[in-house]
Amino acid sequence: MSTPHLPAAARPTLTAALPPAHATRRRWLAAAAAATCAPWLGAGRAHAQEGAVRIGQSTALTGPLGDLGSAMHQGAKAAFAAINARGGVHGKAVELVTLDDAYEVPKALANVDQFLADRDLFALFNCMGTPMIEAMLPKVIDSGMPFVAPFTGAQLSRVKSARNVFNIRASYADEAEKLVQHLSTIGIQRLGIVYQNNSFGKEVFQSARQSMDRLKLPEALAVTVENNASDAGAAAAKLAGGHLEAVVIGLAGKPTLEFVKAFRALQRGVALYALSVMGTPATVKALGPDATGMAISQVVPLPSNVVMPVVRDFQAAWKAAGATAEPSHLALEGYINARVFAEALQRAGRNPGRAAFLDALWGLKKWDLGGFEIHATTPDRNASRFVELTLVGRDGRFLR
Known part of the structure; x- marks a missing residue:
C-alpha cells in the first residue's frame, strides 16, 4: 500500500511511532552519540530537514x-x-x-x-x-x-x-609583522628579504619593511624572484653573500622550493622565516631536509594541539x-x-x-x-588576528 504524500510538518517520524520509553531512549542515544563527535553543537536532531x-x-x-x-x-x-x-x-x-x-x-x-x-x-x-x-x-x-x-x-x-x-x-601584514617582531626580540640585526615579484610578494615586503622601520632595525638586503622561479638561484646567491643572520621569505609555490634549495646549498647557518602560504605539507615534503629548522608563521593553531x-x-x-x-x-x-x-x-x-x-x-x-x-570590526580589517610561529622538525612535522 502506498503512503500518502504529506507536508514535511505532518509526516510521522519513526520516533513518534514508538512507545514513549523507547522513543525517549532512542532520542537520548542519538543525542549522546552526536555530542561525542561534535560537542560544540549540543543536542539536536539526527538529520537535517528538507x-x-x-x-x-x-x-x-x-x-x-x-x-x-x-x-x-x-x-x-x-x-x-x-x-x-x-x-x-x-x-x-x-x-x-x-x-x-x-x-x-x-x-x-x-x-x-x-x-x-x-x-x-x-x-x-x-x-x-x-x-x-x-x-x-x-x-x-x-x-x-x-x-x-x-x-x-x-x-x-x-x-x-x-x-x-x-x-x-x-593578513600578510600581520604575519610579516609577527616574524619581524620575533627577529627583533631575539636580537637579529642583519636581515634579508626575498619576495615574489607580484602583488603578494610586494605586500609582504612593504609590511616587513614598515615593521623594521618601526622597530628601528637596519635596512634589509632585499631581492625578488619571478613567478616562474627562473631567477631563484641568482636571488639565493645574492643573499648568501650578504653575511646575514636571517632571511624572511615572501614566496609561494615553485619559487619557494627553488629559492630554499638554492640557498641551503650555499648557506646552511642562516635562519629562514616564511609565511603560512609556504607551510603546506606538500612543500615541506618536497624540500626534505632543507625544510628542517625553518620557522613559519601560521594563522590557525597547530592542528595537533x-x-x-x-x-x-x-x-x-x-x-x-x-x-x-x-x-x-x-x-x-x-x-x-x-x-x-x-x-x-x-x-x-x-x-x-x-x-x-x-x-x-x-x-x-x-x-x-x-x-x-x-572579532568582527570593519570590512577593512580581518576578524582574526591569530598568528603564531611554528618550527619544522627533522621529521617534517610542525612544532611550537
Missing part, C-alpha cells in the same frame, strides 16, 4: 596549488558534515558547491559568474588565491552576495566599503568524515571558516535573508571558538 543553504566555492583542487585548496576544502567539508549530521542549521543542511579553478584567473571568473547567476545560491565561501580574488572582487561587491573567508592575506580583499566581504584569516577545544572538535569531525590525510593547518583553517559561517547562519534566525546573515556576521564580537577568537 531544504538546504547552498554556498559556492571556487578553489584550486588541481594545478600548482591544488594541495592548498584541497586541504581547505576537506576541512570545510568535515565541519559541514558534522553540522548536517546534527540537523543542520535551524533544520537546514549546508551544501557546499565547489568548482575547481586550478589556480587560474579565467576559470575562477567563469566559476564566480556561474555562482552569481544561480538564484538558489546563498553566499560565496572560502574562494582561494590573491590573483583570483582580486579579479572576482568587483563583481562580487557589486552583486551584494555575501563573500565569506576569501583565502588571501592581501589587503586588496579588505575593502572598507564592502560590507558583504568578510575576511577571517590574519589538542589542548585547544577547537582543535579537538576539528579532529573529531576530521575522523568522522573519514579523512585519511594527516590533519594540516590548511584543513583546520577550512574547518574554522565553516564553523564561523554556520555560527552566523544560526544567529541570523530561521530562513534569513542575506542582509540578516551579514548583520549576524558583523555581530560576531569576541566570539571564542575554543581558543580561536573571532
Whole structure:
C-alpha cells in the first residue's frame, strides 16, 4: 500500500511511532552519540530537514596549488558534515558547491559568474588565491552576495566599503609583522628579504619593511624572484653573500622550493622565516631536509594541539568524515571558516535573508571558538588576528 504524500510538518517520524520509553531512549542515544563527535553543537536532531543553504566555492583542487585548496576544502567539508549530521542549521543542511579553478584567473571568473547567476545560491565561501580574488572582487561587491573567508592575506580583499566581504584569516601584514617582531626580540640585526615579484610578494615586503622601520632595525638586503622561479638561484646567491643572520621569505609555490634549495646549498647557518602560504605539507615534503629548522608563521593553531577545544572538535569531525590525510593547518583553517559561517547562519534566525546573515556576521564580537577568537570590526580589517610561529622538525612535522 502506498503512503500518502504529506507536508514535511505532518509526516510521522519513526520516533513518534514508538512507545514513549523507547522513543525517549532512542532520542537520548542519538543525542549522546552526536555530542561525542561534535560537542560544540549540543543536542539536536539526527538529520537535517528538507531544504538546504547552498554556498559556492571556487578553489584550486588541481594545478600548482591544488594541495592548498584541497586541504581547505576537506576541512570545510568535515565541519559541514558534522553540522548536517546534527540537523543542520535551524533544520537546514549546508551544501557546499565547489568548482575547481586550478589556480587560474579565467576559470575562477567563469566559476564566480556561474555562482552569481544561480538564484538558489546563498553566499560565496572560502574562494582561494590573491590573483583570483582580486579579479572576482568587483563583481562580487557589486552583486551584494555575501563573500565569506576569501583565502588571501592581501589587503586588496579588505575593502572598507564592502560590507558583504568578510575576511577571517590574519593578513600578510600581520604575519610579516609577527616574524619581524620575533627577529627583533631575539636580537637579529642583519636581515634579508626575498619576495615574489607580484602583488603578494610586494605586500609582504612593504609590511616587513614598515615593521623594521618601526622597530628601528637596519635596512634589509632585499631581492625578488619571478613567478616562474627562473631567477631563484641568482636571488639565493645574492643573499648568501650578504653575511646575514636571517632571511624572511615572501614566496609561494615553485619559487619557494627553488629559492630554499638554492640557498641551503650555499648557506646552511642562516635562519629562514616564511609565511603560512609556504607551510603546506606538500612543500615541506618536497624540500626534505632543507625544510628542517625553518620557522613559519601560521594563522590557525597547530592542528595537533589538542589542548585547544577547537582543535579537538576539528579532529573529531576530521575522523568522522573519514579523512585519511594527516590533519594540516590548511584543513583546520577550512574547518574554522565553516564553523564561523554556520555560527552566523544560526544567529541570523530561521530562513534569513542575506542582509540578516551579514548583520549576524558583523555581530560576531569576541566570539571564542575554543581558543580561536573571532572579532568582527570593519570590512577593512580581518576578524582574526591569530598568528603564531611554528618550527619544522627533522621529521617534517610542525612544532611550537
